[in-house]
Amino acid sequence: xxxxxxFTAGWSSILGSANVIATxxxxxxxxxxxxxxxxxxxxxxxxxxxxxTATQLIGLSFQLVMFQRLFGMGFFDAAKGGNPxxxxxxxxxxxxxxxxxxxxxxxxxISELLPVFxxxxxxxxxxxxMSSLGIALVGFTVWAHHMFTSGMNEYLRVPFxxxxxxxxxxxxxxxxxxxATLWGGKIETPTPMLFVLGAIIVFLLGGITGPPNAxxxxxxxxxxxxxxxxxxxxxxxxxxxxxxxxxxYYWFPKATGRRMNEFWGxxxxxxxxxxxxxxxxxxxxxxxxxxxxxxADYDPALGFDTTHLIMTIAxxxxxxxxxxxxxxxxxxxxxxxxxxxxxxxxRSPEWxxxxxxxxxxxxxxxxxxxxxxxxxxxxxxxVEFSPNGSKHPExxxxxxxxxxx
Amino acid sequence: xxxxxxxxxxxxxxxxxxIYLAVLTGLEFFIAISFQSVPLLIxxxxxxxxxxxxxxxxxxxxNLEAEVDDEAYDYKAGTNRLGLWLxxxxxxxxxxxxxxxxxNLLGLTRPQLNQFLGLGVTAVLLIxxxxxxxxxxxxxxxxxxxxxxxxAITFLLGLGFLLGVVIIEWHTIPAIAETVLHLFGEPAxxxxxxxxxxxxxxxxxxxxxxxxFHVLSGLILLGIVWNNGRKGFYDEKQYxxxxxxxxxxxxxxxxxxxxxxxxxxxxVIK
Numbered sequence: 001x002x003x004x005x006x007f008t009a010g011w012s013s014i015l016g017s018a019n020v021i022a023t024x025x026x027x028x029x030x031x032x033x034x035x036x037x038x039x040x041x042x043x044x045x046x047x048x049x050x051x052x053t054a055t056q057l058i059g060l061s062f063q064l065v066m067f068q069r070l071f072g073m074g075f076f077d078a079a080k081g082g083n084p085x086x087x088x089x090x091x092x093x094x095x096x097x098x099x100x101x102x103x104x105x106x107x108x109x110i111s112e113l114l115p116v117f118x119x120x121x122x123x124x125x126x127x128x129x130m131s132s133l134g135i136a137l138v139g140f141t142v143w144a145h146h147m148f149t150s151g152m153n154e155y156l157r158v159p160f161x162x163x164x165x166x167x168x169x170x171x172x173x174x175x176x177x178x179x180a181t182l183w184g185g186k187i188e189t190p191t192p193m194l195f196v197l198g199a200i201i202v203f204l205l206g207g208i209t210g211p212p213n214a215x216x217x218x219x220x221x222x223x224x225x226x227x228x229x230x231x232x233x234x235x236x237x238x239x240x241x242x243x244x245x246x247x248x249y250y251w252f253p254k255a256t257g258r259r260m261n262e263f264w265g266x267x268x269x270x271x272x273x274x275x276x277x278x279x280x281x282x283x284x285x286x287x288x289x290x291x292x293x294x295x296a297d298y299d300p301a302l303g304f305d306t307t308h309l310i311m312t313i314a315x316x317x318x319x320x321x322x323x324x325x326x327x328x329x330x331x332x333x334x335x336x337x338x339x340x341x342x343x344x345x346x347r348s349p350e351w352x353x354x355x356x357x358x359x360x361x362x363x364x365x366x367x368x369x370x371x372x373x374x375x376x377x378x379x380x381x382x383v384e385f386s387p388n389g390s391k392h393p394e395x396x397x398x399x400x401x402x403x404x405x
Numbered sequence: 406x407x408x409x410x411x412x413x414x415x416x417x418x419x420x421x422x423x424i425y426l427a428v429l430t431g432l433e434f435f436i437a438i439s440f441q442s443v444p445l446l447i448x449x450x451x452x453x454x455x456x457x458x459x460x461x462x463x464x465x466x467x468n469l470e471a472e473v474d475d476e477a478y479d480y481k482a483g484t485n486r487l488g489l490w491l492x493x494x495x496x497x498x499x500x501x502x503x504x505x506x507x508x509n510l511l512g513l514t515r516p517q518l519n520q521f522l523g524l525g526v527t528a529v530l531l532i533x534x535x536x537x538x539x540x541x542x543x544x545x546x547x548x549x550x551x552x553x554x555x556x557a558i559t560f561l562l563g564l565g566f567l568l569g570v571v572i573i574e575w576h577t578i579p580a581i582a583e584t585v586l587h588l589f590g591e592p593a594x595x596x597x598x599x600x601x602x603x604x605x606x607x608x609x610x611x612x613x614x615x616x617x618f619h620v621l622s623g624l625i626l627l628g629i630v631w632n633n634g635r636k637g638f639y640d641e642k643q644y645x646x647x648x649x650x651x652x653x654x655x656x657x658x659x660x661x662x663x664x665x666x667x668x669x670x671x672x673v674i675k
Contacts, residue, residue, distance in 0.1 A: 068607075074601070074607050
């Protein structure tokens with residue numbers, strides 16, 4: 001049953017990613033060239049490439065396990081000549097790209113929101129777009145770095161170490177572009193921007209704790225310790241959870257026509273971020289001292305007790321902050337402050353139509369006439385809506401009503 | 406639908422590609438028994454796959470331009486074509502994973518199988534691909550009877566392949582399997598491969614099973630297209646015919662790689 005659930009979920013992500021890629025390739029608005037796509041779309045393409053291809057491997061590996069159990073086919077059974085490490089290979093070939101499925105949309109959200117709140121053009125648009133694809137593609141070549149201690153062939157270790165270190169290059173391109181975008185901007189800090197800034201800092205921590213794990217000599221010591229757990233939480237919170245909250249605070253008015261409570265949003269942020277940092281630093285500390293993962297009990301003389309107590313308190317603080325978030329979310333759906341216009345002053349087309357979205361989201365087809373992130377530049381325009389006022393030559397003919405389905 | 410190519414040119418192209426494929430399959434067999442050269446076998450399989458992908462699956466029809474006329478049938482068919490190719494890319498990762506499994510578990514050995522049966526089912530599948538191509542081309546030129554005839558032949562050949570693998574190669578019905586294998590020159594008393602008998606059996610049944618599953622779904626789709634064609638569909642909107650044809654050729658391409666991987670490469674495990 002568990003495997004059938006995995007197949008269904010995998011099937012849905014494959015179809016979803018095929019949909020995203022086909023939509024981006026075939027159904028863009030007039031004038032929306034590849035280098036004018038919103039940066040989040042680039043991140044979605046990269047995510048979809050991974051989901052389209054790698055997902056098949058998790059389905060396959062689980063199917064092999066299923067058949068081994070049901071029919072006694074000895075794929076991973078050493079007694080029948082099978083190879084248990086093969087399962088790890090097939091599994092991690094999916095599961096490493098899968099963490100990029102988490103992270104890439106989050107990084108896209110950061111790149112999307114930063115220029116809005118820094119009121120400045122996004123630095124290095126092309127490089128950020130290409131680095132998303134770069135992370136996706138390099139992600140396919142690094143799976144065995146989870147397996148340095150698994151007993152696989154030793155000559156595989158060094159190539160996978162180098163490919164893993166290579167991930168730092170596109171990620172670094174993104175990071176420095178974000179810093180350069182912030183530099184000299186008129187930074188506003190409503191709740192979404194707070195979460196974006198928090199994400200950048202936490203993701204930096206996740207990023208700089210990554211290369212030590214990739215180095216084989218260190219990894220043999222660090223493998224399966226709390227250090228790796230801390231590293232993983234830093235990347236996933238920085239790349240996924242923080243941008244996820246930022247995206248909800250940012251696009252909530254678009255979906256509902258009301259905005260979330262700003263005060264409680266800030267309480268959420270200021271409660272979650274310090275506790276989170278305490279939590280992961282604690283994890284890294286006990287990890288470096290030698291604490292293994294998946295161990296419920298340990299000798300008090302090892303000296304992990306105080307750190308674990310602090311980590312537990314920090315963990316509960318995060319829980320309460322997320323509870324505040326959910327109360328805020330459900331309260332704001334019906335009682336939030338009305339926000340119908342372009343409240344964040346964004347240039348993106350979805351903010352140029354009323355909130356919540358009308359049934360036909362773009363009743364008048366729009367034309368893309370400029371670069372997407374030229375915030376603060378005089379006379380720059382991204383999209384143009386009015387068909388009559390516009391003299392743009394590429395404007396499509398206006399359709400008669402009722403042709404949209 | 407614009408008829409850009411005359412029937413005769415298409416026929417000539419289809420026959421020519423089929424001859425290439427047949428010659429290359431023979432070459433493969435010859436390489437396997439004379440040189441046992443794995444790189445050569447890989448090259449030949451890649452050439453065969455490239456021929457099928459370009460000429461039979463006409464990958465060049467893919468159009469990646471964004472267009473505005475979203476009401477036109479050609480535009481929708483173009484988007485569907487892109488979706489189909491994305492699905493095939495995705496699907497090919499399953500088969501690539503199976504291939505990786507086979508290389509990891511078996512390396513330069515192969516299961517004990519009847520060579521002539523293997524060559525036979527491969528030939529049947531390749532011939533079915535040729536008839537599929539003919540059927541699709543005839544439908545494009547408006548020859549409904551020809552389309553029905555050739556699709557039916559494709560269906561029967563595909564069914565032959567499926568039964569050949571599932572009944573004879575898998576020994577699901579031992580009486581028939583042993584009779585047929587005897588005809589193909591198999592000496593009596595050879596222990597048939599079982600899924601539980603070691604990794605060779607496991608890999609063989611997994612790979613042929615996954616492929617046979619795709620052949621089965623291809624047969625169902627062929628049946629649907631044939632039935633709709635009989636009822637008089639596809640005068641204007643011909644994309645479904647093309648989609649089924651491309652899928653059928655894809656199944657063929659997979660077998661182009663699986664055949665040498667299972668029957669030709671390396672030495673036999675005793």
